[in-house]
Amino acid sequence: MGKEVRDPGTTAIIVTYNGMPWLDRCLGSLLDASMAVDILVVDNGSTDGTVEAVRERYPQVELVCTEHNLGFGQANNIGLRKALESGAPHVLLLNQDAWLTPGSLELLVRTAEQHPQFGILSPMHLNGAGDRLDQQFSYYIEPNRCPGLYSDMVLGRSRPDPYPVTFVNAAAWLITRKCLRTVGGFNPNFFHYGEDVDYLQRLRYHGLQVGIVSGAWVHHDRGERQANPYFDDPALVRARELKLAFADPNKDRDLSAALVALRRKTWKYLFTLQRTEARLVMAERQALKDAVLPGLIADRERCKQPGETFL
Template sequence: MQLSHNSNEYIWYMNVHVIISTHNGAYWIEKCINSVLNSSIDVHINIIDNVSTDQTVDLIQSKFPEVYLVRNEIDMGFAKSNNILLRKAIEEGADYVFLLNQDAWVEKDTIEGLIKILLQNNQYGIVSPVHINGAGTALDFNFSTYCRENRCPGFLSDLYLKKIKEVYDLYFVNAALWLVSRECLLRIGLFDPMFTVYGEDVDYTNRSRAKGFKIGLAPYLRGYHDREKRPPSVKHNRLIAIIRQICILKDLNRNFYKELFTYTVNFIKNLFMYLIRGKFDSLGAELKGGGHIFSSLKKIRRARRICRKDGAYIQICSNNKKSIKQLADMEIN
């Protein structure tokens, strides 16, 4: 990457917060934290634990006393947990926030390199490195699907022809390794707490695009995500289908009523198809999924209204009068 002398000096004054949400992450957490501590720039490491029952908390407290740790009394999930520390980062003047999964880690220059890219390309709100699998032998499987031509134009061709640029427009990348600028965070706000499992990062990238921010892939930089590819269960696929549809209905880049009409028509067609073919298990699952989506419409419309405004869900406490525990209580309630 071609970097100016001034940008190299300026980066040392950046206030960078790394945020990690943990739950039974003892297997990875030392490698995760050590990789951040070994970064080429100084960062503030903030961890929020969701009632781990393994050695995660003990390892953090005994081996990494410099880490800021919040212990939840209940499992709040990814979105709400991260929101607590995102608010903290905003209140403490963070210039950039790096979201890192407990089962992920970075190379020495990853975070610094991502910051340099955002400094020189301020049209991007989120930028991510290439996601390698835990063994370091291949791309993370899910990440490889994000790099298709219709999702990341030009990247595969440039990779083959060896004319790679420093950053590419990316339609979506999961939040395992995200650098988010302060400007993006203040405009977009926090994760939508309506997402309890999956979907919050899809929703956040949709909201970012709606407010004019690009999502970037930094091909010269690496992060590692140690999640084994497992055959998804039928139950998991049905859950993902429901969440995907909620993300579509909530997407500010789409017309809510048009998408609702399309979904309703397809829903009725599927019911008749399963009924005629005698697939009663699928019929029941379709009814259950449709019931969840239709019962969520009021919540989805409300969330769309909230997310049209800048700084959705931030609710910064004036003069820092509320503690992190009180912020956690706000999320729970």
């Protein structure tokens, strides 16, 4: 008799970089699931034994090692491409420092099948200890960003339907195959931070939604944020904001028009002897020229077409 062929199940992708402190909890939460799940680890150059531990302890996990650090988006794209090729109906992106509670993956998949208008679903995010909501997640689900969820939590109401949300980070995204076939993968113009914001902009352009499933939970053990130039350096923050604004297919911002407007504004300030204001506008214009390269605009136009863009 030939080997039994199993229907493709959900693929879980974990991008690792020195992830030893969380490896067992992260992978264990997936291996303990009651449903079929194919696990793929994409390692971005770990030096703490993560690769060796995956090989030795988890032979059932597929491991891909990159030649150098590709960043979050590009590394996940490797896994997303493999998941599509395997026929996976859903893909779970799970941070290396995150782990699902029992039954959460099953609930996410079941909810996705019942609500096809949602391209991405996320569980509720707890901190590592599980004694409170993740701080950033609390911000994502404020009433003006995620209507109804806070009220239902306070009043003890249970709702099986997903709560539409403006944004939730990619620490635990369940992505449908339809979404991947329509929106594609992560934009390589965003190497470090901003990838998830850009992806959700593109998702909305194609008429899909992102939602929170209140009965599913993930621990995200990121602790207190340390100093990070990607968040603390005003120039890097502004560059990322500009890239996101001009990459957004919902807005169609014109780079040439924006540069002309800033140049006119500079001359206006100079003629009125407002030199400080003129310098600020000149700096903004230079930042725009540096951040928004022609390839970004070209990729924005590519993203308007349904397809496996960037994969």
